[in-house]
Amino acid sequence: MGMGPSMGGGRGMVPGRSAVHGGIDPDKARLPKGLVRRVWREVAGPYRGQLVLLLFTITMSSALVVLPARLIQPIVDAISDGGSGAADTVTRFALLLVGIAVIGAGFSLWQRYLSARIGELLIYDLRRMLYDHVQRMPLAFFTRTRTGALISRLNNDVIGAQRALTGTFGTLAANVVQVVVAVGAMLAIEWRLTLLSLAVLPVFVLLAKQVGRRLQLLTRESMQLNADMNNVMTERFNVAGAQLVKLFGRADDEQATFGERARHVADIGIRSAIVGRVFFVLLGFVGALGTALVYLIGGRLALDGQLSPGDVVSFAALLGQAYQPLAALSNAPVEVLTALVSFDRVFEILDLRHPIADREGARTLTEPRGEVTFSGVSFAYPSAADSSLASLEQGWTAVLDATPGEEVLHEVSFAAAPGQTVALVGPSGAGKTTILNLVPRLYEVTSGAVRIDGLDVRDLTLSSVGAAVGVVSQDPHLFHDSIRANLRYARAAATDAEVEAACRAAQIHDVIAQLPDGYETVVGERGYRLSGGEKQRLAIARVLLKNPAIVVLDEATAHLDSESEAAVQLALRTALAGRTSLVIAHRLSTIVEADLILVIADGRIVQQGTHAELVGAEGIYADLARTQFRQPAPS
Ligand SMILES: Nc1ncnc2c1ncn2[C@@H]1O[C@H](COP(=O)(O)OP(=O)(O)OP(=O)(O)O)[C@@H](O)[C@H]1O
Ligand SMILES: [Mg+2]
Numbered sequence: 001m002g003m004g005p006s007m008g009g010g011r012g013m014v015p016g017r018s019a020v021h022g023g024i025d026p027d028k029a030r031l032p033k034g035l036v037r038r039v040w041r042e043v044a045g046p047y048r049g050q051l052v053l054l055l056f057t058i059t060m061s062s063a064l065v066v067l068p069a070r071l072i073q074p075i076v077d078a079i080s081d082g083g084s085g086a087a088d089t090v091t092r093f094a095l096l097l098v099g100i101a102v103i104g105a106g107f108s109l110w111q112r113y114l115s116a117r118i119g120e121l122l123i124y125d126l127r128r129m130l131y132d133h134v135q136r137m138p139l140a141f142f143t144r145t146r147t148g149a150l151i152s153r154l155n156n157d158v159i160g161a162q163r164a165l166t167g168t169f170g171t172l173a174a175n176v177v178q179v180v181v182a183v184g185a186m187l188a189i190e191w192r193l194t195l196l197s198l199a200v201l202p203v204f205v206l207l208a209k210q211v212g213r214r215l216q217l218l219t220r221e222s223m224q225l226n227a228d229m230n231n232v233m234t235e236r237f238n239v240a241g242a243q244l245v246k247l248f249g250r251a252d253d254e255q256a257t258f259g260e261r262a263r264h265v266a267d268i269g270i271r272s273a274i275v276g277r278v279f280f281v282l283l284g285f286v287g288a289l290g291t292a293l294v295y296l297i298g299g300r301l302a303l304d305g306q307l308s309p310g311d312v313v314s315f316a317a318l319l320g321q322a323y324q325p326l327a328a329l330s331n332a333p334v335e336v337l338t339a340l341v342s343f344d345r346v347f348e349i350l351d352l353r354h355p356i357a358d359r360e361g362a363r364t365l366t367e368p369r370g371e372v373t374f375s376g377v378s379f380a381y382p383s384a385a386d387s388s389l390a391s392l393e394q395g396w397t398a399v400l401d402a403t404p405g406e407e408v409l410h411e412v413s414f415a416a417a418p419g420q421t422v423a424l425v426g427p428s429g430a431g432k433t434t435i436l437n438l439v440p441r442l443y444e445v446t447s448g449a450v451r452i453d454g455l456d457v458r459d460l461t462l463s464s465v466g467a468a469v470g471v472v473s474q475d476p477h478l479f480h481d482s483i484r485a486n487l488r489y490a491r492a493a494a495t496d497a498e499v500e501a502a503c504r505a506a507q508i509h510d511v512i513a514q515l516p517d518g519y520e521t522v523v524g525e526r527g528y529r530l531s532g533g534e535k536q537r538l539a540i541a542r543v544l545l546k547n548p549a550i551v552v553l554d555e556a557t558a559h560l561d562s563e564s565e566a567a568v569q570l571a572l573r574t575a576l577a578g579r580t581s582l583v584i585a586h587r588l589s590t591i592v593e594a595d596l597i598l599v600i601a602d603g604r605i606v607q608q609g610t611h612a613e614l615v616g617a618e619g620i621y622a623d624l625a626r627t628q629f630r631q632p633a634p635s
Contacts, residue, residue, distance in 0.1 A: 064104035069317035077310035148231025164339030175325035182322035204330035370549035370580035376448035426600035470548035476539035506541035
């Protein structure tokens, strides 16, 4: 549908601007200009033909709703006049009413079919677009965004947007048609009476303006409160969150927090309902006044013989048919705006730039040798305003901080030749993980360059960099799926034999084979049914299947029992053989075997060399070697 990353000139991620969208400051709650045009052009595109057809069915069925009111006149007049043809006339019109009902029902069904079809497909389109756009956001976005708020966008707002298009605009069209047909019929009966009964119109409009704005604000706020509530759930209802709640015995507090969020949702629901109802009660009252006026004046005209009794009854019925849609229409600007809030919130996400994306003409890295060089790399984590949206991060009151993060890496330079092992050591918070994250381009350097085979990673396609670099993190993530499916995630085409071979090499095959369902065993969310060491070996097997030229590895800091430790060591030896590897090492054995050791402190390389060179020299390395490195497990 042509809604690529470049669409709309990238409205998001501009400091201050995002805060406006998340906020509900009445003066700023206005929707962006051209929103409707954008919806029509970019979202409604493939459905324009069907939307026109929908409009036709709406027109027909709405006209057929009004028509019976007009037919009251000949029937009532025939009854009050009596005479020879009266019985025939009554029968004829009664049959006509049945006919109209049947045709009206047909159009109504057709209309429903069309609106359901357009609506559901629209939801499908928007969900797919949002999903794809979000999954291509850089890691920084996910470290900041509240998952619940994001999921709420993909659910509630998408449905809201669909309602806007098929519901709100459909109702709008139906109301316009009803008003036009009813007022036309009224004019045909008595034009002065028509003008008189429409004199109450300005009151409708005035009321609508008053209430409209308020209702729109309430809707936006309600969407945001719903997102807050969802977020509490998504954060707590996963293994890590649930474990935290239990370990700290916070169930009662959690209940209170959730209760408070849910209560806000309930309160705003009540407020919206009351505001909406007050509006309709007032409108109903105004409508009743108009009807009374028709009987008062129309009745006199009938007594003077200027109108027939049928005219008066028919006119009153038509007026009823006109007031109801008029009431709805006077509220239309509000409803349209409210409905468009959802579109705005959907576009807000689609407009987020993808700061880490393939550059134009990006090259594909084929058959990488696996040389990794850092030249003068400095790095600061992106600011909040640069990586997220206020409404996704903190809720609707927030304004995101635009000050860039402090620089955490300064002028880091080193080179790893193909097949070499580079060990990174240094105190906690020194920047080791940050350095590793720059290799697969999870983040973008602030200055300097990261190169693979001499090519800047920013000039390569993301997918080929991804294929060249395999990552084993400290706490590897597994999807809630079978072990086999988790392994195949690395290479969908891998045969069972290849999967098994990788697991043997990673020293995990025997463990898997002993599980009741073997490779079909489902590992829970985050793989919590496996031990830490088993999970790391599974992650190593996954990387082996991918067969990358470069492996990046964050050694587990948690103590493994000596058997697991030995297994992990052996697995690593296989995994790293013949590949360039960057390893954050805690085990002396890994460090001693490394071709190059980088000692990192405060975001700088303070020492580098081999173990033999460094252990003799005074410095951080010698201290670390004495106090921190774990000796190989006795075997
Ligand atoms: N996502 C992030 N956003 C902002 N700052 C971060 C982020 N991740 C890490 N930092 C900061 O960057 C610095 C380096 O962190 P890093 O995780 O690279 O340290 P490390 O050497 O891996 O430490 P450890 O040995 O404890 O894992 C720290 O000051 C940390 O607070
Ligand atoms: Mg780390």
